[in-house]
Amino acid sequence: MNIRFDHVTNPVGAKALKYITSANKVVWDSTLPEATRHLVEIRASQINGCGYCIDMHTKDAVHAGESSVRLNLVAAWREATVFTDAERAALELTEEGTRIADAAGGVSDEVWANAVKHYDEDQLAALVSLIALINTWNRLNVITQRPAGDYQPGQWG
Numbered sequence: 001m002n003i004r005f006d007h008v009t010n011p012v013g014a015k016a017l018k019y020i021t022s023a024n025k026v027v028w029d030s031t032l033p034e035a036t037r038h039l040v041e042i043r044a045s046q047i048n049g050c051g052y053c054i055d056m057h058t059k060d061a062v063h064a065g066e067s068s069v070r071l072n073l074v075a076a077w078r079e080a081t082v083f084t085d086a087e088r089a090a091l092e093l094t095e096e097g098t099r100i101a102d103a104a105g106g107v108s109d110e111v112w113a114n115a116v117k118h119y120d121e122d123q124l125a126a127l128v129s130l131i132a133l134i135n136t137w138n139r140l141n142v143i144t145q146r147p148a149g150d151y152q153p154g155q156w157g
Contacts, residue, residue, distance in 0.1 A: 001145055001147045002145070002147070003144055003145055003146050003147060004143075004144045004145050005144045006144070007140060007144070020133065020136060020137070021156075023129065023133055024133055026126075026129070027126045027129050027130045027133065030122060030123065030125075030126035031120075031122060031123055031126070032119070032123045032126040032127055032130070033086075034064060035061075035064075035066060035087070036086065036087055036090050036127070037130060038057055038060065038061035038064065038066055039061075039070075039074060039077075039083070039087055039090065039091060039094075040090055040091070040094045040127070040130050040131060040134065041053065041057040041130070041134045042054060042057045042058055042061065042071070042074050043074050043075070043077070043091050043094045043095065043098075044094050044097075044098045044131060044134040044135055044138060045057060045134065045138055046074065046075050047095065047098045047099065048098065048135065048138035048139070048142060049142060050137070050138035050141050050142050051141075051147070051148030051149075052141040052146040052147065052148045052151070053134065053137055053138055053141060054148065055148040055149055055150075055151045056151045056155075056156075058071055059151055059152070059153050060153050060154075062153075063153035063154070067082075069082055070082045070083070074091075077091045085118060086118035086119065089111075089114045089115045089117065089118045089119075090115065090118075090119075090127055092111050092114065092115075093107065093111055093112070093114075093115045093127065093128075093131065094131050096108060096111050097128070097131040097132075097135075098131065098135055115127065
C-alpha cells in the first residue's frame with residue numbers, strides 16, 4: 001500500500017496537523033489516565049479500520065508498559081476481566097462516540113451516566129476530546145491510505 005497524499009509534506013496539511021497535534025497535547029497533559037488514553041485510541045482505531053493508528057497506539061502502549069494481554073483483548077473488552085470499571089466506561093463511550101451514525105440518538109444516556117461515575121469534569125472533557133481527535137486521525141489516515149507497520153514509539157514526539 002502506498003500513501004495517496006502526505007499531510008506532513010503539504011503546507012496546508014501540515015498546518016492542519018499542527019492544530020490537531022496541539023489539541024492532542026491538551027488531552028495528554030490532562031489527568032485522564034495514560035492507560036485509558038491508549039485503550040481509547042486503540043479501540044476507536046480498530047472500529048475505524050485504521051491500521052496506521054492501531055500500529056502506532058499499540059506500540060506506544062507497549063512502550064508505556066501496557067501488557068500484551070490487555071492489548072490483545074481491547075476488541076473484546078466486554079468479555080475480558082482485565083479492564084477496570086472506569087476503563088470499561090471509557091471504552092463503551094469510545095464505541096458509541098465512534099459509531100454515532102449507527103445509533104439514532106448518538107451516545108446513550110446510560111453510557112454517558114456510566115462515564116460520569118468514573119471521571120471528573122476535566123477528565124470527561126479530555127475523554128470526549130480524545131475520542132473526537134482519534135476519530136479525526138483515523139479518518140485522515142484511512143482516506144489517504146497511510147501504510148501501517150513502520151511506526152517507532154515516540155516517532156511523532
